[in-house]
Amino acid sequence: MRPAFSSTRSTAAFALLLLVLLALPAVLGQSWLPPREEAYSRQGWGSGPYPWIENQIFQETNAIDIAFIGSSHIFNDINTPYVQARLSAQLGRPAVVRTIAWGGAGYDGLYFIARDLLAHRRVRMLVFYDENPAPGQRNNQTPAWFRFREDAGLLAGESWREQGLFYCAALIGLPRNGLSLLRPNLPAPLVTDQKNYWEIIADGPNPVTQLGSLSYRRGFGLKPPADATAFTAFQPQTGAIPKDVEAFSPAAKNEFEFSATPLPAWQIHFFRRFAELFRQHHVQPVMLHLPVLAEAHDPVIKERADWPQLFGGDLSLLGISPEKLFGNLTEDQVRLLYGDPVHFNVNGQTYFTRLITPALINLYKDEDQPNH
Amino acid sequence: MKTNPIIERAIYGLLIVLSLVAIWLVLNAPANFLNARVVYQGF
Numbered sequence: 001m002r003p004a005f006s007s008t009r010s011t012a013a014f015a016l017l018l019l020v021l022l023a024l025p026a027v028l029g030q031s032w033l034p035p036r037e038e039a040y041s042r043q044g045w046g047s048g049p050y051p052w053i054e055n056q057i058f059q060e061t062n063a064i065d066i067a068f069i070g071s072s073h074i075f076n077d078i079n080t081p082y083v084q085a086r087l088s089a090q091l092g093r094p095a096v097v098r099t100i101a102w103g104g105a106g107y108d109g110l111y112f113i114a115r116d117l118l119a120h121r122r123v124r125m126l127v128f129y130d131e132n133p134a135p136g137q138r139n140n141q142t143p144a145w146f147r148f149r150e151d152a153g154l155l156a157g158e159s160w161r162e163q164g165l166f167y168c169a170a171l172i173g174l175p176r177n178g179l180s181l182l183r184p185n186l187p188a189p190l191v192t193d194q195k196n197y198w199e200i201i202a203d204g205p206n207p208v209t210q211l212g213s214l215s216y217r218r219g220f221g222l223k224p225p226a227d228a229t230a231f232t233a234f235q236p237q238t239g240a241i242p243k244d245v246e247a248f249s250p251a252a253k254n255e256f257e258f259s260a261t262p263l264p265a266w267q268i269h270f271f272r273r274f275a276e277l278f279r280q281h282h283v284q285p286v287m288l289h290l291p292v293l294a295e296a297h298d299p300v301i302k303e304r305a306d307w308p309q310l311f312g313g314d315l316s317l318l319g320i321s322p323e324k325l326f327g328n329l330t331e332d333q334v335r336l337l338y339g340d341p342v343h344f345n346v347n348g349q350t351y352f353t354r355l356i357t358p359a360l361i362n363l364y365k366d367e368d369q370p371n372h
Numbered sequence: 373m374k375t376n377p378i379i380e381r382a383i384y385g386l387l388i389v390l391s392l393v394a395i396w397l398v399l400n401a402p403a404n405f406l407n408a409r410v411v412y413q414g415f
Binding site: 008011012014015018019022127136138140142143161164165167168169171275 | 375379380383384386387390391393396397398400401402403404405413
C-alpha cells in the first residue's frame with residue numbers, strides 16, 4: 001500500500017495545515033469578522049424569515065412596544081397584526097408590535113438574536129416561550145450567529161461537549177464569514193412577485209405582511225406540508241374567555257405545574273444569559289405558554305421548569321389551561337386548530353391570540369403614560 | 373535526507389491528535405450544522 005505521505009516534510013505540512021484550519025476561529029482577530037448584520041443578511045428565507053429579521057434588527061429604528069421572539073411555535077401561534085390593532089386602540093396611538101421568529105428551537109438562538117435586537121432597537125415588552133428543541137437537535141443557523149472571537153467568553157462554565165459544539169459551529173461558519181468580509185451580502189427583497197418559501201409552505205400571505213408572524217392556511221398533518229390536509233376555516237365555540245388566562249403568582253400556582261425533571265445545563269445557561277438581557281435593557285419580560293396538541297386535555301398549564309424562579313425575579317408567565325382553552329371540542333375539532341401536532345394553523349392562531357391579547361395588553365406598561 | 377526519528381514521531385503524533393480533534397468536533401456537533409445550507413430542515 002502506498003504511504004499516505006511521500007515524505008516527513010509533506011506530513012508536517014499537512015499537520016500544519018490542519019492545525020491552522022482548526023485554530024482559525026480562535027486566532028483570527030475581531031477585524032477578520034464581517035459586521036454583525038452579515039450573520040443575518042447571509043441567510044435566505046428557508047430556516048426562518050431572515051430577510052425580515054435582518055430588516056427589523058438592522059434597518060428599522062423605531063421603538064417596539066411588544067416584540068414576540070422565538071422559534072416556530074411563536075411564529076405560528078400569534079396573530080401579530082391583531083395584537084398591534086388591539087394595543088393601538090388601547091393606547092390611543094399607533095402601537096408597534098412585531099414578531100421576530102425563526103425555525104429551530106433553543107435558548108442559545110433566542111439569546112443571540114434577542115441580544116442583536118436589543119442592541120439596535122428599543123423594545124418595551126419582549127414575549128417569548130419555552131424553547132425546547134427535540135433531543136440532539138440544535139438550531140442549524142448556529143454557524144451563522146455564533147462567532148468565536150466575539151462570544152467565546154459566553155461559553156465559560158459550559159461542558160467540553162458544549163464548547164466543542166460551538167467551536168465546530170464557528171469553524172463551519174468561517175468560510176462564509178470570510179466571503180462576507182470580502183463583499184457584503186445583498187439583503188433579500190422583503191416582497192417579490194415570486195412567492196417566498198413561507199408563502200408556499202403555509203399557502204398563506206408573506207410573513208412580512210403579517211408583521212413577522214406566519215398565517216398557516218393548511219389542515220392538520222403529522223409531517224406537513226407533505227401530508228397536510230385541506231384547510232377548513234373553523235371558529236371554535238367554547239366557554240373560554242380572556243379572563244381564563246392566568247398569570248403565574250403564588251395565588252395562581254395551582255393553575256401551573258412545573259416539571260421536576262432537570263433541564264439540560266446548556267438550556268439553563270442560555271436562559272439565564274437571556275434573562276440578563278432584560279435587566280440590561282430595561283425590557284419587560286413575558287413568557288407565554290403555547291399549547292401543543294398532546295396536552296389538549298390537561299387541566300393545568302405544564303411547564304418544564306419554574307421559569308420565574310430561574311429568571312430571577314420579575315418574569316410574567318402567562319397561559320391558559322388547555323382544558324379551558326379547548327373546552328368541549330371534539331378531537332377532530334381540536335385538530336382543525338392545528339397545522340401539525342405542535343403548531344397552530346390560522347384557525348388556532350386567531351382563536352388563541354384573541355384570548356391571550358387582553359392579558360398581554362393589561363401587562364404592558366406604556367412609558368409615554370406614567371399613570372398607566 | 374534522513375529525518376530525526378523523534379521529530380518524525382512528534383509530527384505523526386501531532387497529526388493523529390489533530391485528526392482526532394477534528395473527528396470529535398464533527399461527531400459532537402448536531403448533524404444539521406453540516407447541512408445548514410439546505411433550505412429547510414424542519415422545526
